[in-house]
Amino acid sequence: SMVSLRRRGSQMTLEIRRPGSKMxxxxxxxxxxxxxxxxxxxxxxFIILVCMPLAEGAGMIVMTNIxxxxxxxxxxxxxxx
Numbered sequence: 001s002m003v004s005l006r007r008r009g010s011q012m013t014l015e016i017r018r019p020g021s022k023m024x025x026x027x028x029x030x031x032x033x034x035x036x037x038x039x040x041x042x043x044x045x046f047i048i049l050v051c052m053p054l055a056e057g058a059g060m061i062v063m064t065n066i067x068x069x070x071x072x073x074x075x076x077x078x079x080x081x
Contacts, residue, residue, distance in 0.1 A: 068081075
């Protein structure tokens with residue numbers, strides 16, 4: 001296979017030529033990604049990225065409850081808590 005890198009203005013084009021196959025260029029990148037498909041890495045990354053905001057929200061709820069509990073236990077006013 002032959003690899004070449006071409007520049008047009010500020011754009012770079014990577015071409016990989018294999019005998020008997022179509023030319024692989026950056027214009028075909030979405031098509032190539034669709035052919036490859038999703039793997040376990042993508043699924044696990046998606047789950048982690050979805051759970052992170054949920055964990056942040058849970059932390060905020062815990063801090064709010066602790067603040068209210070301390071406010072009542074130590075008889076603090078609204079501006080002190």
